[in-house]
Amino acid sequence: xxxxxxxxxxxxxxxxxxxxxxxxxxxxxxxxxxxxxxxxxxxxxxxxxxxxxxxxxxxxxxxxxxxxxxxxxxxxxxxxxxxxxxxxxxxxxxxxxxxxxxxxxxxxxxxxxxxxxxxxxxxxxxxxxxxxxxxxxxxxxxxxxxxxxxxxxxxxxxxxxxxxxxxxxxxxxxxxxxxxxxxxxxxxxxxxxxxxxxxxxxxxxxxxxxxxxxxxxxxxxxxxxxxxxxxxxxxxxxxxxxxxxxxxxxxxxxxxxxxxxxxxxxxxxxxxxxxxxxxxxxxxxxxxxxxxxx
Amino acid sequence: xxxxxxxxxxxxxxxxxxxxxxxxxxxxxxxxxxxxxxxxxxxxxxxxxxxxxxxxxxxxxxxxxxxxxxxxxxxxxxxxxxxxxxxxxxxxxxxxxxxxxxxxxxxxxxxxxxxxxxxxxxxxxxxxxxxxxxxxxxxxxxxxxxxxxxxxxxxxxxxxxxxxxxxxxxxxxxxxxxxxxxxxxxxxxxxxxxxxxxxxxxxxxxxxxxxxxxxxxxxxxxxxxxxx
Numbered sequence: 001x002x003x004x005x006x007x008x009x010x011x012x013x014x015x016x017x018x019x020x021x022x023x024x025x026x027x028x029x030x031x032x033x034x035x036x037x038x039x040x041x042x043x044x045x046x047x048x049x050x051x052x053x054x055x056x057x058x059x060x061x062x063x064x065x066x067x068x069x070x071x072x073x074x075x076x077x078x079x080x081x082x083x084x085x086x087x088x089x090x091x092x093x094x095x096x097x098x099x100x101x102x103x104x105x106x107x108x109x110x111x112x113x114x115x116x117x118x119x120x121x122x123x124x125x126x127x128x129x130x131x132x133x134x135x136x137x138x139x140x141x142x143x144x145x146x147x148x149x150x151x152x153x154x155x156x157x158x159x160x161x162x163x164x165x166x167x168x169x170x171x172x173x174x175x176x177x178x179x180x181x182x183x184x185x186x187x188x189x190x191x192x193x194x195x196x197x198x199x200x201x202x203x204x205x206x207x208x209x210x211x212x213x214x215x216x217x218x219x220x221x222x223x224x225x226x227x228x229x230x231x232x233x234x235x236x237x238x239x240x241x242x243x244x245x246x247x248x249x250x251x252x253x254x255x256x257x258x259x260x261x262x263x264x265x266x267x268x269x270x271x272x273x274x275x276x277x278x279x280x281x282x283x284x285x286x287x288x289x290x291x292x293x294x
Numbered sequence: 295x296x297x298x299x300x301x302x303x304x305x306x307x308x309x310x311x312x313x314x315x316x317x318x319x320x321x322x323x324x325x326x327x328x329x330x331x332x333x334x335x336x337x338x339x340x341x342x343x344x345x346x347x348x349x350x351x352x353x354x355x356x357x358x359x360x361x362x363x364x365x366x367x368x369x370x371x372x373x374x375x376x377x378x379x380x381x382x383x384x385x386x387x388x389x390x391x392x393x394x395x396x397x398x399x400x401x402x403x404x405x406x407x408x409x410x411x412x413x414x415x416x417x418x419x420x421x422x423x424x425x426x427x428x429x430x431x432x433x434x435x436x437x438x439x440x441x442x443x444x445x446x447x448x449x450x451x452x453x454x455x456x457x458x459x460x461x462x463x464x465x466x467x468x469x470x471x472x473x474x475x476x477x478x479x480x481x482x483x484x485x486x487x488x489x490x491x492x493x494x495x496x497x498x499x500x501x502x503x504x505x506x507x508x509x510x511x512x513x514x515x516x517x518x519x520x521x522x
Binding site: 005016199200202203204205206207208209210211213293 | 350352373376377378379380384390391392393394403404406407408451455
């Protein structure tokens with residue numbers, strides 16, 4: 001059994017029973033489309049959560065120190081393993097920020113003139129740091145001499161982390177059930193397709209074809225169906241997320257493509273689609289051909 | 295086929311076939327020699343088709359031994375069944391042609407599944423179609439052929455692998471008398487070339503017109519018969 005024969009018969013199978021092939025491909029198309037949209041939105045949600053987490057800064061307010069002591073303290077904090085970046089904010093800069101954020105009314109101007117805000121260090125923890133680790137870093141920094149107070153939004157971080165975990169679990173379960181449903185659907189559709197060709201199978205058995213030989217073209221046909229359905233679904237997903245959605249929705253944070261490398265997802269989904277076509281047709285053909293009598 | 299003239303191509307000994315509690319064939323002893331033509335007759339439901347199914351190993355006997363074309367079917371593993379079927383030519387009443395392929399492709403199909411080269415396939419298919427007198431209709435689709443012509447394509451498909459035995463299950467069952475006669479003439483010609491034929495039929499006109507050995511299945515047992 002050569003590859004040429006398998007491909008010729010695989011394509012011929014699509015041509016000979018177009019309705020059955022279309023039904024199988026539609027099942028595969030829907031499955032890939034659903035999983036693709038879920039994966040894309042899920043990944044974007046994860047990226048947004050990670051981005052928000054990275055925006056949470058720890059503010060270390062300093063006591064009234066000379067510049068050299070401030071620099072020493074900055075360097076000490078920079079050396080902490082969980083610290084990504086430290087930025088110094090002088091009293092003057094803090095006043096300027098205060099003016100920007102609260103406007104230039106007479107009252108705020110008077111307060112800013114007092115230069116009452118302390119100098120601070122804005123500390124950005126490393127991206128992979130958990131809330132508990134950030135909390136312990138805060139504890140360490142609080143004990144450093146020259147530190148007046150340390151503030152950070154623990155509640156927001158905790159909520160983000162909790163929601164991310166819940167989202168990952170819910171998304172994972174949803175993808176699992178969609179995948180399972182799709183596999184059952186694809187398996188049964190391909191089984192019906194093969195059942196529609198029982199005359200061909202009987203004729204092949206009659207003339208002494210091995211089960212493997214009979215199965216080959218069906219499996220290739222299943223993989224071709226997977227490739228065609230996957231290609232169409234992915235084309236629609238890319239066109240939808242890159243072309244249509246950004247025009248319909250101005251802010252496409254959770255729906256658009258800005259995050260991650262899209263071709264990984266496209267590659268993975270295409271492989272998944274071909275695999276579903278292969279697995280569905282292999283199992284269905286194996287069972288049916290083995291049990292079919294002349 | 296390595297079977298020499300006069301040797302058994304089929305030998306059944308003490309064969310019993312059961313479907314659930316029902317015994318269809320019981321203690322069957324049967325032999326068919328190379329070059330022999332034998333009719334298998336019997337009432338509807340008497341077990342004629344089961345008898346043939348035993349020979350192409352679509353079913354296994356409950357007890358007894360079955361030898362076909364030098365293969366012991368009682369111990370034949372499933373993976374070797376295709377090898378057995380390549381040594382047999384099988385013809386059915388309902389033709390079982392592939393409706394989406396023409397006469398040539400239907401016959402060639404038999405050789406494709408056994409991995410022959412295209413040049414060999416072309417030569418053998420044309421020869422087989424020539425033997426059944428259908429070379430000129432090689433491009434016709436099954437639906438464009440008459441019943442008799444479709445059965446000729448089936449015979450060509452059965453012959454193309456050069457089997458030693460032809461098993462025919464009511465090959466004239468769906469044909470008018472004229473087409474039936476033409477198929478029987480063809481089968482007789484093939485038999486005269488040395489091929490063993492076991493043919494299931496309930497058409498006594500054919501049995502009388504083309505006299506050959508007759509075996510009847512009666513109450514699950516085999517009885518050798520002579521023409522009255």
